[in-house]
Amino acid sequence: MTRGNLVAFALLIGAAAVGGMAVAAERGAGVPLVGADRIMADEANPTRATEAEDIVHGGVTTRAVEKHLTSQGYTAIRDIERDDGHYEAGARAPGGKRVEVYLDADTGDILRTEAEQ
Amino acid sequence: MTAEPAADAAASWHSIAVWDPVLRLLHWTLAASFALAWLTGEAWMDMHEGAGYAILAFIAVRAVWGLCGPRHARFDAFVPTPREVLAYLRALAAGRAPRYLGHNPAGGAMIVALLASLLTASATGVLTDSLGEPVEALHELAANVCLALVLVHLAGVIGTSLLHRENLVAAMITGRKRRS
Numbered sequence: 001m002t003r004g005n006l007v008a009f010a011l012l013i014g015a016a017a018v019g020g021m022a023v024a025a026e027r028g029a030g031v032p033l034v035g036a037d038r039i040m041a042d043e044a045n046p047t048r049a050t051e052a053e054d055i056v057h058g059g060v061t062t063r064a065v066e067k068h069l070t071s072q073g074y075t076a077i078r079d080i081e082r083d084d085g086h087y088e089a090g091a092r093a094p095g096g097k098r099v100e101v102y103l104d105a106d107t108g109d110i111l112r113t114e115a116e117q
Numbered sequence: 118m119t120a121e122p123a124a125d126a127a128a129s130w131h132s133i134a135v136w137d138p139v140l141r142l143l144h145w146t147l148a149a150s151f152a153l154a155w156l157t158g159e160a161w162m163d164m165h166e167g168a169g170y171a172i173l174a175f176i177a178v179r180a181v182w183g184l185c186g187p188r189h190a191r192f193d194a195f196v197p198t199p200r201e202v203l204a205y206l207r208a209l210a211a212g213r214a215p216r217y218l219g220h221n222p223a224g225g226a227m228i229v230a231l232l233a234s235l236l237t238a239s240a241t242g243v244l245t246d247s248l249g250e251p252v253e254a255l256h257e258l259a260a261n262v263c264l265a266l267v268l269v270h271l272a273g274v275i276g277t278s279l280l281h282r283e284n285l286v287a288a289m290i291t292g293r294k295r296r297s
Contacts, residue, residue: 004193005193008183025243025247063246
């Protein structure tokens with residue numbers, strides 16, 4: 001194959017791979033965006049939280065967790081991790097104290113906060 | 118109406134169609150998408166992601182066009198060897214770089230570099246959504262590399278335009294260049 005065609009094929013395959021990755025992510029393989037949408041709807045209108053109940057295995061993107069925590073007054077959010085049905089993240093609480101925050105992965109509710117060791 | 122064929126004939130006598138319409142459309146929409154993605158990166162995530170997907174689509178279409186498009190759009194016509202790029206850059210530094218009707222070797226290398234770094238930025242952008250901060254740093258690095266390349270690209274276009282006394286920006290809009 002010629003050099004030019006090789007480069008063109010490589011770009012085409014790369015673009016297809018990234019596109020496939022994006023589609024897989026949108027479909028929820030590891031990144032359930034449906035959860036992210038829901039959590040944002042909840043922010044806009046907290047009374048609608050019950051609508052989320054029919055989605056059993058929701059999840060949210062780390063970005064959505066960050067947005068959600070920001071809307072609750074948390075700052076300096078980092079190390080967002082998913083673990084066993086909840087999310088945890090390091091953050092600075094509204095008062096300024098460093099805490100670990102635990103969120104329900106299905107509803108986005110803040111379950112508890114712990115002072116960081 | 119009757120004046121038009123004559124005007125066309127006069128235009129084509131002095132200039133020649135080099136960049137096809139698809140190539141020009143891809144060039145400017147890609148440029149606009151990158152600018153949009155850059156500006157919305159921190160502020161408007163839906164638009165940022167939309168611009169990113171658009172960039173990804175343009176890379177794919179450009180690659181296909183590079184395989185089966187018209188002569189000057191084909192990657193075979195402009196992907197240079199490193200030796201060709203160096204020789205051209207040396208000549209450019211000395212102010213006697215030869216004029217190319219299609220892409221010169223440095224321009225050809227720039228296209229490959231830009232498309233590859235835009236693809237890297239797209240890939241790391243998609244992964245940032247699921248993997249978070251560590252990849253986000255890579256995404257920002259890739260985006261900065263893209264911006265740096267765009268600036269070098271602009272410098273190259275301006276420098277080469279001055280050297281050969283032609284308006285390469287206009288050529289990318291009209292598709293036409295002086296014959297020689």
